[in-house]
Amino acid sequence: MVLRLSRHSRMAPLLISRRFQSSFLPAPPFTIKDLNESTLEAKYAVRGKIPIRADELRSEIDNNPSHGLPYDRIISANIGNPQQLDQKPLSWYRQVLSLIQYPPLISKIEKLDPSVREHLYPSDTVERARKLLKSTGSVGAYSHSQGDAGIRKSVANFIHKRDGYPSDPSDIFLTGGASAAVSYLIQVLSCSEKSGFLIPIPQYPLYTASIALNNAVPIGYFLNEEKQWSTDPEAIRDLIAENKEKGIAIKALVIINPGNPTGAILKEQDIVELVNIAAEHGIVLIADEVYQENVFHGEFISVKRVLAKLLEQDHELYKNVQLASLHSTSKGVSGECGQRGGYMELVGFTREVRDIIFKLASINLCSVVSGQALVELMINPPKEGDASYQLYHHETLTIHKDLEKRALLLYEAFTKMADVSCQKPQGAMYLFPRLDFSREAYPALYKKADEMNLTIDELYCTDLLEHTGICCVPGNGFGQAPGTAHLRTTFLPPGTEWISSWAAFHEKFVAHYKQ
């Protein structure tokens, strides 16, 4: 027996004879026309044309010292990816994760001098690693397709504590970020090209992309920019009536709260109205609540909490409401995007329907087990008195304050820019300022955009990138009211220099194009 023959020993020559090659003619090349059309049509602007151009510029800067660009680095403001920038991971998370990746370390460090040991791993990190390992076993083993049972129980406790209403561990699915949950839900609800999904406009483009991949119909409901991007229930009801008339079966209503890309936070009354719409029309609610920890103004209220309260008040009226709520370890003060942790809670789904979602999860085997463990660490952090508490508290508070500070700085910069308006940030990681460049005031801009076959926001973001190295995403990647132009930027990049260079660019841009 030779282990890994091909890697460690000389390869045996291949004995292919020529007689196999003359008996047929080759087929023509395989092209894009041979592909699934829905995969051609799906769009995902967050990693689209402008970020791809930013990658090219970045590689030019890295590989060519005499690149001649007027900047020395690319500012990635296109994606909520805090640890790509300067955000440090929380020590608590990483200490426990390192122990569960290498369990023999636990007994090895126990043999060290206590002062050395506590410096490496505070006692509660060791305890938590032990507890997690007892529940999951090796993180190298597939877990239950729905996720580890012990962690799902923890999630249910977290929800109970957060909302004041119980949650059932068998309703919890641990998923690879929230994206995997969105895919399962859209896939399972897309019955035909007449299945409709109500999504907020602007939206996070994962929704339109998933809907396109499943040949279903996106039905955008406009958020009210003037009223801090709030929802308008009457407009949603009108859309439902209108689409029902066209024969569209509306399957789900997507709520993103705190909002991406808007940074808005829904008020309790708004959520009640959305639950009422779901109850009346038999529409599944998909509550994307991944930014629930990123709150600067107002209070995050989960859709689950509102639904539970309404059920308490009138069980008959609300008993058929189905809600899927999503959370993730990628956002909040965690920012652990690359670890792919998240969960979905299904409320009010029948056992049969849940079983189908379970089957989809099974086909993907399981979500990454270290990411499942990270969910546990996020929802069940050190408590006052625990060895890790002080550091944890300090780190989370610093991140949170820092994000708030950056949000306000950037917001203030936008308020000072000519012909730009911006809603004050309440939460999440984004601003979605509007470019008020009217056709009357900016005829040369519209002429140039037409020539280049770009929209106003595309042209602005392209110019911004080329002149400053700042990469953000045109509003049309998220959807916007007709005739308006926006852009989405994160407020994650560190420092203020990039904000000044943006302001300087803007001034020149306006001076160049304004009549």
Next chain:
Amino acid sequence: MVLRLSRHSRMAPLLISRRFQSSFLPAPPFTIKDLNESTLEAKYAVRGKIPIRADELRSEIDNNPSHGLPYDRIISANIGNPQQLDQKPLSWYRQVLSLIQYPPLISKIEKLDPSVREHLYPSDTVERARKLLKSTGSVGAYSHSQGDAGIRKSVANFIHKRDGYPSDPSDIFLTGGASAAVSYLIQVLSCSEKSGFLIPIPQYPLYTASIALNNAVPIGYFLNEEKQWSTDPEAIRDLIAENKEKGIAIKALVIINPGNPTGAILKEQDIVELVNIAAEHGIVLIADEVYQENVFHGEFISVKRVLAKLLEQDHELYKNVQLASLHSTSKGVSGECGQRGGYMELVGFTREVRDIIFKLASINLCSVVSGQALVELMINPPKEGDASYQLYHHETLTIHKDLEKRALLLYEAFTKMADVSCQKPQGAMYLFPRLDFSREAYPALYKKADEMNLTIDELYCTDLLEHTGICCVPGNGFGQAPGTAHLRTTFLPPGTEWISSWAAFHEKFVAHYKQ
């Protein structure tokens, strides 16, 4: 600013007034009839009815000391999940992964006494962690959607070394296990309900499940059991002709080598024939090579290597062949299923087609970054002379020998069972023995199966589970020639006791049903 208000402070009461609840009637409940039909039809036996029953029995054993079952544990032989059983993770992998999860540990251990330090982390693990961190940055950041560029370069080098032919890093996609790659490929190639996929029978049920989810047509080509589960190119050509006549556009030919569930290894000549078919008919080759390290007899030859050789001999004839090869950290001697690492190499795809696959990967953001790092550790292990080499060599050799031993022991047990035949294992982690229970010799068995609405293999596996606690999967979950009955079992469970209890069960089963 209050951080995480809802978690740390008293919740504000919800102010829902009753006036919102009386203005509508509730919609009827949402049922399975409201779901996407293709999600109802997809089947995935590896985690299907029998494994779900095994879960129930396991929880009965755990929670009820007087359970009355004739066994005290469930033997999970249904899934290739080595670390769920007794396989220990390789120290090399886990040491590096623990360092990249908690990078401050690197400088902390450097302050320790050298003898203590080396005991915790051999020097090459620290070096590799540094190198990986330099490439990926924080594992908590999203990577490039296609995977970290440095790791993709490593993968291309590994393939070059393995096959003797170069590989291009821009053709490599790092994926969450091989499953994610299979999903992308089937999705992108499924144009309509007339898109066909040639899959081996028996197959790994991920293929039929993905094909069903995309409303495409699975076209099974039978492997030749009598000839060690080899392929029959003439039969495949006949199937192509037959299906073309029916208007089916055949999009891809799936090859699983080493075979799952058959444990067979394809010979060079067989692979040449399959490449010829692809070249002649313009069919994409999907080579699932996740068991390439699990080889006991014969030699693993990659499809890439054969194609590269053929291209060298006759470029014109083979230049349009498209091949996607898959590998994973879940199998081999790694067995790191829960870490979700893997890669796909695309050969001969046009830039345009690759861009569409890239877009699908982008919609999922990125595969888990620690899993990407694990790919690097798998393909680029310690070399002779490195601090970790001896332990790494010992651990991998032990796992490999142990798997081979278990495979042979189980194989021998099957050869001794009445009315069972089994091909000698060559690789992978499975045996796929045939139950030769003819209707003539076993009339009572067929009668009972008919009554219970089960196939012979389902009845056998159900009885095996109920009587011994051994969980394996009926052959019909993988596909089998009409009129035959098989089962798939891994040879991963430790010890020989379970094999003896299986043999004893079999004897009783035959005695009970045979005329």
